[in-house]
Amino acid sequence: MPELPEVETVARSIARLVGRRILAAELRSTRVLRGGDPDAMAARLRGRRIARIQRYGKFILVSLEGGGYLLIHLGMTGRLLLAGPAGKHTHAILTLDRGTLLYDDSRQFGCFYFSEEFPPRLRKLGPEPLEVRFEDFAAALRRRHTRIKALLLNQAFVRGIGNIYADEALFRAGIHPLAQTSRFGGARARRLFDAMVAVLSEAIAAGGSSVSDYVDARGRKGFFQFSHRVYQRTGEPCLTCGTPIRRLLVAARSSHFCPRCQKR
């Protein structure tokens, strides 16, 4: 579910937690703790005040006063909620001096764990797509030898783009998902960069895409799904030319595109 715009929306919806103190942590799943010991982590979280909440691509990093971090990734089905009730797939419950924070994730592809050090995983991420300079983006693009769809999904290239926004950006740029990146000239790089910035900005403004069940921390749905032009529109007419939207697998992910508007 959650890509950059959804995670940004969630991060904003929990921004009010800065300054709150964690009174207790109940950690139920070891899987989302990434092998950490639940009791030890709960003990490290207890009593700490939340100093800062930042988004890194699709990760949310909660910095704690006095050191230490809470690293959160929503995976495919993760939710951070400011109110209960806890359910079958609630893996973490933080009781704060005012309020509660729940982490819920049915598929358990996400994570929610305490880290003493700044998480090394975050250092391996590429730049933020809404912050990277065009010149750097274009140069990095030409250095890679792969299919553009796979590259957009590679978090070491740019961080935060997932399947929805990769497909939507490629459609807007008129680029086929199988196009080879090493052959990108300045014009195509520019179109892709502009499309990526536009689609992510618009999606953030819309509160993200609620494709099946995504909601922010206050339970509100996004509405960017109504602006999708290709994602999950297989067989429906292209909004530009009327040609039926096609679907193919790239890097084992569904890719939706218009065979007429998007050239290789």
Next chain:
DNA sequence: ATCGGTACCTGCACGC
């Protein structure tokens, strides 16, 4: 060092 495929998990929609 990069890649592309597969595994990890649960739930849902669909056809039979």
Next chain:
DNA sequence: TGCGTGCAGGTACCGA
């Protein structure tokens, strides 16, 4: 009703 299949916003890990 139930069962099998395929699909789903994610990343990590395995060989080639």
